[in-house]
Amino acid sequence: MAKDLTRNAGTDEAFTLVLNAQAVPGSQWTEAQNAILSDAGLARAADTIRAWPRHAETPLIALPALAAEIGVAALHYKDESCRFGLGSFKALGGAYAVARLLQKELSARLGRAVGMEEITSRALPEAAQITVCCATDGNHGRSVAWGAQSFGCACVIFIHSTVSEGRKAAIAAFGAEVRRTPGNYDASVRAAQEVASENGWFVVSDTSYPGYMEVPRDVMQGYELMAAEAMDALPEPPTHIFLQTGVGGMAAAVTAQAVRRYGADRPKIVLCDPDQAACFLASYRSGARTAVHGDLGTLMAGLACGEVSALAWEILQDHGDAAIAMTDAAAIAAMRRLACPEGDDTALVAGESAVAGVAGLRLAMSDPEARALLGLHETSRILTFGTEGDTDPALFAELVGAPAARIRAQQRTTP
Secondary structure, three states, rough: OOOEEEEEEOOOOOEEEEEOOOOOOOOOHHHHHHHHOHHHOOOOOOOHHOOOOOOOOOOOEEEEHHHHHOOOEEEEEEOOOOOHHHHHHHOOOOHHHHHHHHEEEEHHHHHHOOOOOHHHOOOOOHHHHHHEEEEEOOHHHHHHHHHHHHOOOOOEEEEEOOOOHHHHHHHHHHHHHOEEEOOHHHHHHHHHHHHHHHHHOOEOOOOOOOOOOOHHHHHHHHHHHHHHHHHHHHHOOOOOOEEEEEEEEOHHHHHHHHHHHHHHHHEEEEEEEEEEOOOHHHHHOOOOOOOOOOOOOOOHHHHHHHOOOOHHHHHHHHOOOOOEOOOOHHHHHHHHHHHHHOOOOOOOOOOOOOOHHHHHHHHHOOOOHHHHHHHOOOOEEEEEEEEEOOOOOHHHHHHHOHHHHHHHHHHHHOO
């Protein structure tokens, strides 16, 4: 049975920690896992994405003052708030999957092998006859819409009832038709699939399920570039990686890179999610892929997912060590702490779905038993990923108490 620890129930600092009983230190990377994410797939994704206009590697930022405050030796934060001007890491996944889908589909329609450069240069007017679609909490849909606009195909994005008007407008700005559906994120995934099947559209989803694996695999393979950049830049290998999770695609991609790179010496992988949408915690608790239900209400909109991606589970059931569920208040506190740092730490624009990893680390370090279960101590070296910036600027300013522009101005003036 998994070790299950709940602390501070009914308070802003409430959290639950569940260890994954299936994770075995030193577990090998299997052939089945390599068929999902691989060195060859990463090289192909990197070659494609690095050729796009405006490509630039995002920064890995050391936060020594926050590390000292929390009680660890080092804390690094991979800041994805500036990726391709879209404000999140999702540009690496959705847009890359659109390009790969168009390459495959146009090769079939034209009866010849279409090169990726033909897709990215919009050399084929036939792309306009293809429509891609997806369901989104915001960031993935923005990436898919941007990819569709960049590569010349049509796009329809489905959003659920609680996605903000700001996020809806940001998606529409890239030329996509945006349709709002009733219910939660998982209901919008089903709606997108149904409408796509009726109209002959192509779903570009970041979650996978039986019968739908190829496109989400491409999405995840694009995400892995972010992990490789971060680990290349670290001065020492991390002992722990804390990751916000959602359906698990990003967390699986980072984990895949860590396992293939570090082997038996890989860092501990801790998955972090809002307490109202903690499907990986439920899955580790039960020992099998387990959905959570309800409206999944959380300010961490990008993590409001109740069903674990099948592809992500293939990786994280073996190589994810624990899951933490936390309150929205813990995420807001982390946003504010990153925006208003102590010492010489860089001020960071971190959106509400960007900070669950940092928040989970702070919660775990606050409790002696949690620290012991995760092997955390004063020599630990932590890697986290800031997966979005102010993707809803009005909400960010409300939660942090200052607009993102003011925080970015601090970045320019901080020594």
